[in-house]
Amino acid sequence: MRSRFLDRLGLADTVTIANAALGFLATVAATADIDLAARLVLLGAIADGLDGVVARRYGGTEAGPYLDSLADVATFGVAPAVVVAATSLEVWGSPASLLSGLSTDALLALAGVLVPSLYVAAAVARLGLYTAYESGNDVTVGVPTTLAATLFAATVLTGFHGAVFLLVLATILTPLMVSDIVYPDLYARDALIMGVVQAGAILLPGVYGSAFAFGLLYVALAYLFLGPTFYWRD
Structure with missing residues (x-):
């Protein structure tokens, strides 16, 4: 028996769906091994670029842009946020300790949960708006989620994965994803x-x-800070 869902998927869509699966694996890994989570996020970034290549070579489907945004939420939104949250909870404990009184660790633990939640919200908003209004353009408004996640992954793999450092990075990237800064593809x-x-x-x-x-x-x-101004164009 043929599936009407699977029959509508193109080759590029299968690569996109693989990206979503990598996002889930990265999210699980983030609770145990953030280096592995970072590598899985980067593998998802490669898949994210590959699906566009495959779509141009073999053709895409109408579902492609929607599937792409959904996969990006998992890999470039949720997975990096869980890396930040898991690292914060490991260092500062649970924000539930606020119930027994204010403390620096409890406040930092609360920030370590709230900031990643805002990061996910910004990623969802950015990806949804991109799919609705900018898909197919050669520019994008706001820091791309792929770039934000790549920064998280590269930061972890270079050893700068302290809880404070990752929390500050999430705090900076969250508003930048929904900013009016225009980035060329x-x-x-x-x-x-x-x-x-x-x-x-x-x-x-x-x-x-x-x-x-x-x-x-x-x-x-370099692309984050210089791309909007100096990235070469035809």
Whole structure:
């Protein structure tokens, strides 16, 4: 018996759905091994770029943009937020300790839950608005969720994964995702280079993987701060 759902999916859609599965795996990993979670997020970023390549080569479907946004919520919204929340709870304990009195750790634990929740909300809003109004354009308004998640993943893999550092990063990126800053989309050649660097950070062991992670962090930060003004265009 054929499935009317599966029959409507294209090859690019299957890559997108794989990205969503990676997002779930990254979310689970975030509670036990944030390095593994970071690698899974980067693998999802590679899948996110690959589905566009496949769609251009073999054709897409009407469901493609919606599936893409749903997958991005899992991999680039929820997974990084859980990394922040899990790290915060591990260091500062549960915000429920506020019931027994105010303390710095309890307040930080509360922030470690509330800020990631706002991060997810901003990611959902950004992705929904992008799908409705900007899909198909060569620019995007606000920091792309893929870029935000790549920054989290690269930060973790370079060793800067302290609870305070990750919480500050989430606090900065949350409003930037829903800001009015206009980012040009990456050209195919640059997206390919980014994918190679991401793959190196995922796969290579020891100092080699660390070098790729630092390179990824520098490239991502350069695009974050300089992309809207200096990224080359035709």
